[in-house]
Amino acid sequence: MTTWICTTPDKPWQDHSGSLANAADSDSNLQLTDTRDQTILGFGGCFNELGWEALSWLDPDQRDQIIRDLFDPEDGCRFSFCRVPIGASDYAVSWYSHNETEGDLDMNAFNIDRDHQYLIPYIKAAIAQQPDLRLFASPWSPPTWMKQPKAYNYGTLVWNEQNLKAYALYLLKFVQAYQQLGLDVRQVHVQNEPNSDQKFPSCLWKPEQFAEFIGDYLGPLFERENNPCEIWAGTIERPGYDTWPNRILSDAKAQRYVAGLGFQWAGKGAVQTTHLAWPDVPIIQTENECGDGQNTWDYARYVFSLIHHYMINGTCAYTYWNMVLPAGGRSTWGWLQNSMITVDPETRAVTYQPEFYVMKHLTRFIDNGATRRGLAGPLAGNALAFENPGGSTTLLIANPSDNPRTLAVDINGQSLSATLPAQSFNTIVA
Structure with missing residues (x-):
């Protein structure tokens, strides 16, 4: 089960899970790397x-x-x-x-x-x-x-x-x-x-x-x-x-x-x-x-x-x-x-x-004991990823632009696509 929660200036904490789509892995513009750093x-x-x-x-x-x-x-x-x-x-x-x-x-x-x-x-x-x-x-x-x-x-x-x-x-x-x-x-x-x-x-x-x-x-x-x-x-x-x-x-x-x-x-x-x-x-x-x-x-x-x-x-x-x-x-x-x-x-x-x-x-x-994962790609400058002790991965990503932006990312074997609204904070869990 995947979850997408989105907040914009006029619509806080909206469940957009139904808007997540499949994406071809080759189209990804954000990649999780093998790097693991601090434990939360x-x-x-x-x-x-x-x-x-x-x-x-x-x-x-x-x-x-x-x-x-x-x-x-x-x-x-x-x-x-x-x-x-x-x-x-x-x-x-x-x-x-x-x-x-x-x-x-x-x-x-x-x-x-x-x-x-x-x-x-x-x-x-x-x-x-x-x-x-x-x-x-x-x-x-x-x-x-x-x-x-x-x-x-x-x-x-x-x-x-x-x-x-x-x-x-x-x-x-x-x-x-x-x-x-x-x-x-x-x-x-x-x-x-x-x-x-x-x-x-x-x-x-x-x-x-x-x-x-x-x-x-x-x-x-x-x-x-x-x-x-x-x-x-x-x-x-x-x-x-x-x-x-x-x-x-x-x-x-x-x-x-x-x-x-x-x-x-x-x-x-x-x-x-x-x-x-x-x-x-x-x-x-x-x-x-x-x-x-x-x-x-x-x-x-x-x-x-x-x-x-x-x-x-x-x-x-x-x-x-x-x-x-x-x-x-x-x-x-x-x-x-x-x-x-x-x-x-x-x-x-x-x-x-x-x-x-x-x-x-x-x-x-993001659970206590989660490990931060490395990220790469054009969207990494506004994103964080964490691997939870139970195995799920949480992606936190902002779109500070005044225009929507497409996210394509592979998380736990799922290739996901989302259109991030302008001026938004987003959490995706897979």
């Missing part, structure tokens, strides 16, 4: 406080439907690998950490009470639909008393042994607290965008500091505690291979503990070289670029190009940023951002934006 770890988004606040405006049936559409493993986007902030992200309702008791190096006052208000209900609602949900976590800022200056935004971690030991313990306690609730935190990433001094929660690091913290403090602590959560060198937002990833991985102590690398934003410029240089080190994309709150079709096309870039360069996961936001996507600090789904704060109207369908095209028919 999963796809998902980030749990942010403003998303749950928007969902809380809705009646339970509406809210449950949105959660199903994002997480249901049968009919939804099937999200199964998602990000959670450690303390406030830039899309928190207000800024906080899990321990603001100054000088508490033993973390006796550590707690996740705040997360029970927004993030944990959001995650538990997702788990009700997707029991196999796995999480990766990252801080935007350490507790303020551990920084110079003592503020959530800007600044650096105070670099001395007692502070570094305490901060490693802080991260461990977060992972343990979530694990005790049955929330499966598989990875901890050291710092969100460590080379960006932001007006929202942030903290500046140098790559040598990343390596020292992982190799001398965080890694040994998780090892002593026998905690299964992996330590990842993320989330890197700079393009230079030698600037961040190579410096971290070339440190022998750090390399022992680094299970993988996370990249976002301009970090996309380092993905290809990093994968070539360290092919056995897994790479994930950790944050989808967020747009300007307009949620246009053109930006959805850009998101598809991001997915294509990360996937052809070896990433094994792709993570959307804000899954749900109020219409306009305004943060508490004034930035406007896109989201997959918006909720109007006055009318409570729910809108599924173009990027919802881009992500669903990626996630709906």
Whole structure:
């Protein structure tokens, strides 16, 4: 059985399976090659406080439907690998950490009470639909008393042994607290965008500091505690291979503990070289670029190009940023951002934006454990192929042209032809 789902600007998620035709193999303009690359770890988004606040405006049936559409493993986007902030992200309702008791190096006052208000209900609602949900976590800022200056935004971690030991313990306690609730935190990433001094929660690091913290403090602590959560060198937002990833991985102590690398934003410029240089080190994309709150079709096309870039360069996961936001996507600090789904704060109207369908095209028919297949031919620049563990092959292909375009491809012994509508995203499974 073959499936073809198509999305155009005015007709999202249409079943065109009946329009697939047979094609002569010699006519193919897209070929699957024998090349096999990364194995897919999963796809998902980030749990942010403003998303749950928007969902809380809705009646339970509406809210449950949105959660199903994002997480249901049968009919939804099937999200199964998602990000959670450690303390406030830039899309928190207000800024906080899990321990603001100054000088508490033993973390006796550590707690996740705040997360029970927004993030944990959001995650538990997702788990009700997707029991196999796995999480990766990252801080935007350490507790303020551990920084110079003592503020959530800007600044650096105070670099001395007692502070570094305490901060490693802080991260461990977060992972343990979530694990005790049955929330499966598989990875901890050291710092969100460590080379960006932001007006929202942030903290500046140098790559040598990343390596020292992982190799001398965080890694040994998780090892002593026998905690299964992996330590990842993320989330890197700079393009230079030698600037961040190579410096971290070339440190022998750090390399022992680094299970993988996370990249976002301009970090996309380092993905290809990093994968070539360290092919056995897994790479994930950790944050989808967020747009300007307009949620246009053109930006959805850009998101598809991001997915294509990360996937052809070896990433094994792709993570959307804000899954749900109020219409306009305004943060508490004034930035406007896109989201997959918006909720109007006055009318409570729910809108599924173009990027919802881009992500669903990626996630709906690509299973965890799928292997990316190589492609060749004139249409390969806008296409991705994955071989699922069960044997089916999923082809994801865009037609960004203003005119229809004919696709002819051989998949699993079937020579298929389809006329891809203008300005369309398409998923074909055979």
